[in-house]
Amino acid sequence: MRPLQKVEMDVFETMLARRSVRGYKAQDVDQVTTHILLEAAVRAPTAMHQEPWAFVIIQDRTLLSNLSDRAKPLFLADIKTQQDSAEHANHTMDVLSKPDFNIFYDAGTLILICGKTDAASFSADCWLAAENLMLAACAMGLGSCVIGCAIPVFNISEVKAMLGIPNEFSVVAPIILGFAEDETVMPNPRKPPVILTSLAAT
Numbered sequence: 778m779r780p781l782q783k784v785e786m787d788v789f790e791t792m793l794a795r796r797s798v799r800g801y802k803a804q805d806v807d808q809v810t811t812h813i814l815l816e817a818a819v820r821a822p823t824a825m826h827q828e829p830w831a832f833v834i835i836q837d838r839t840l841l842s843n844l845s846d847r848a849k850p851l852f853l854a855d856i857k858t859q860q861d862s863a864e865h866a867n868h869t870m871d872v873l874s875k876p877d878f879n880i881f882y883d884a885g886t887l888i889l890i891c892g893k894t895d896a897a898s899f900s901a902d903c904w905l906a907a908e909n910l911m912l913a914a915c916a917m918g919l920g921s922c923v924i925g926c927a928i929p930v931f932n933i934s935e936v937k938a939m940l941g942i943p944n945e946f947s948v949v950a951p952i953i954l955g956f957a958e959d960e961t962v963m964p965n966p967r968k969p970p971v972i973l974t975s976l977a978a979t
C-alpha cells in the first residue's frame with residue numbers, strides 16, 4: 778500500500794462534498810494519485826470476496842475526444858429504443874447531438890472499472906469500487922463524474938481489444954477525473970431519505 782496522502786475531510790464531510798464535476802482545468806492528474814485512487818477502489822466490499830474488477834487508465838485527451846465522437850451516436854441510438862421519460866430523453870438527445878460536445882467534458886483522465894462477468898455480482902462490486910474511488914478523489918481535491926453514456930462504446934469488441942480489455946471483462950463504470958474548473962459550485966441537493974418502514978422491537 779502506498780503512503781496515503783493527508784486529506785482535510787473525514788468520510789462524512791467527503792460524502793457531502795462530492796458532486797459530479799463537468800468542467801475541468803488543463804492540469805493533469807499524476808500517476809501516483811491515480812494509483813492511490815485504485816487502492817481506494819479495491820477496498821470496496823465484494824460478493825464472496827471475488828474481487829472481479831480490473832482497471833483501464835486513459836490519460837490521452839485526443840483519444841478521449843475520438844471515443845466521445847464514437848460514443849455519442851451509439852448512446853443516442855440506445856435512448857431512442859428506450860421508453861424513457863420523453864422530457865429527459867429529449868434534453869439528453871439535444872446535448873449529445875451537438876458536434877462539439879465532449880461526453881468526457883475535456884477531463885484529462887478516464888478510469889474504466891471493468892468487471893469479470895463470470896463473478897456472481899460483478900456489476901454491484903464495480904459500482905461499490907466506483908463510489909470508493911470517487912470519494913477518495915474528492916477527499917484528495919479532485920473532481921469526478923460517472924460517464925454512463927460511454928458504456929456502450931467501451932463494450933464494442935474492437936474498442937475493448939484496442940484498450941487491452943479481455944473478453945471475459947465488461948466495462949461497468951467509466952469515471953472521469955481532474956481538477957474542477959470552478960471550485961465554488963455547490964453539491965447537488967438530495968431529497969430526504971424515504972423511510973418505508975422502520976421496525977423496532979418494543
Ligand SMILES: Cc1cc2nc3c(=O)[nH]c(=O)nc-3n(C[C@H](O)[C@H](O)[C@H](O)COP(=O)(O)O)c2cc1C
Pocket residue numbers: 795796797798799922923924925926927964965
Ligand atoms: C450510473 C450513472 C451514470 C451516469 N452517467 C452520466 C453521464 O453519462 N454523464 C453525466 O454528465 N453524468 C452522469 N452521471 C452523473 C449523474 O448525473 C449525477 O450523479 C446526478 O445528477 C447527481 O448529481 P451529483 O453526482 O453531482 O450529486 C451518472 C451517474 C450514474 C450513477
